[in-house]
Amino acid sequence: xxxxxxxxxxxxxxxxxxxxxxxxxxxxxxxxxxxxxxxxxxxxxxxxxxxxxxxxxxxxxxxxxxxxxxxxxxxxxxxxxxxxxxxxxxxxxxxxxxxxxxxxxxxxxxxxxxxxxxxxxxxxxxxxxxxxxxxxxxxxxxxxxxxxxxxxxxxxxxxxxxxxxxxxxxxxxxxxxxxxxxxxxxxxxxxxxxxxxxxxxxxxxxxxxxxxxxxxxxxxxxxxxxxxxxxxxxx
Numbered sequence: 377x378x379x380x381x382x383x384x385x386x387x388x389x390x391x392x393x394x395x396x397x398x399x400x401x402x403x404x405x406x407x408x409x410x411x412x413x414x415x416x417x418x419x420x421x422x423x424x425x426x427x428x429x430x431x432x433x434x435x436x437x438x439x440x441x442x443x444x445x446x447x448x449x450x451x452x453x454x455x456x457x458x459x460x461x462x463x464x465x466x467x468x469x470x471x472x473x474x475x476x477x478x479x480x481x482x483x484x485x486x487x488x489x490x491x492x493x494x495x496x497x498x499x500x501x502x503x504x505x506x507x508x509x510x511x512x513x514x515x516x517x518x519x520x521x522x523x524x525x526x527x528x529x530x531x532x533x534x535x536x537x538x539x540x541x542x543x544x545x546x547x548x549x550x551x552x553x554x555x556x557x558x559x560x561x562x563x564x565x566x567x568x569x570x571x572x573x574x575x576x577x578x579x580x581x582x583x584x585x586x587x588x589x590x591x592x593x594x595x596x597x598x599x600x601x602x603x604x605x606x607x608x609x610x611x
Contacts, residue, residue: 382568391558392574396582399554402472402479402547403540409476410483410536415529417443417484418491419517429503429513446485451543454478455550475552479543483536490532494525527597534590538583545579555579 383391421443423429424436449457455478459469466473498521506520522529548556555575563572 382566383562383571385570388571388574391562391571392555392578395553395555395558395575396578398472399541399544399548399556399582402475402544402552402554403537405472405476406479406483406540406544407533407537409480410487410540411533413480413484414487414536415491415522418488419495419522421488422492422495422521423513423517427500429507429516443485443488446481447489449482451478451482451546454482455547470551472553475544475547475554479540479547482543483540486539487532487536490536491525491529494528494532495521497528498524527594530590530593530597534587534594537586537590541579541583541586 417439421436421439424432424439426433426436428436446454455462458478458481462474462477463469465477468474502520502524503516506516511519544552544554545556545559548554548558549560551557555578559572559575562568563575
């Protein structure tokens, strides 16, 4: 027997689509912050290591430790632990603005480590050649490190975006809005299986779309694809 408070099936799209838009806005803002901060921070952590361009073991240990702490905390605990900081920054602890703060902190820590690992995969001889040719450290990072790690970094952005979609669902459970809020408020608390199923389907499709788009960009960014593109442009 259907619960009296259940949302009619015909009204579920009107409930889901605005929530999906909130999720996309939330994740979009977070990922913009994550990429803008995570790429230079990952490059800095990598090059402060003993094998980097400007090794500083103590500073590297401090930054790496901070990143590790940010990565190791479960998101729900992190979100609860920094509520005073979130309220100080945004003036509230509910809504999209409040969710962006803990999501950005968690995302930056995760993405910084991805960038660092991506740069480790770049052959060190490229940096040596660039150094011998007189390039500055900033030029070496940009042309000999980051440019060669682009496919791996794009793959990392894809993984990070999917993680932020998952985090946005968790943030929705405390009133941040989005798909997670609908799933908890209408699907779980009201035992509305129709809404719960709809939110699951939307999240699965959203993650699949992000993965598909990310894989396409990785293929386009591989050296072989770039070589073929230049060859076609020259014809």
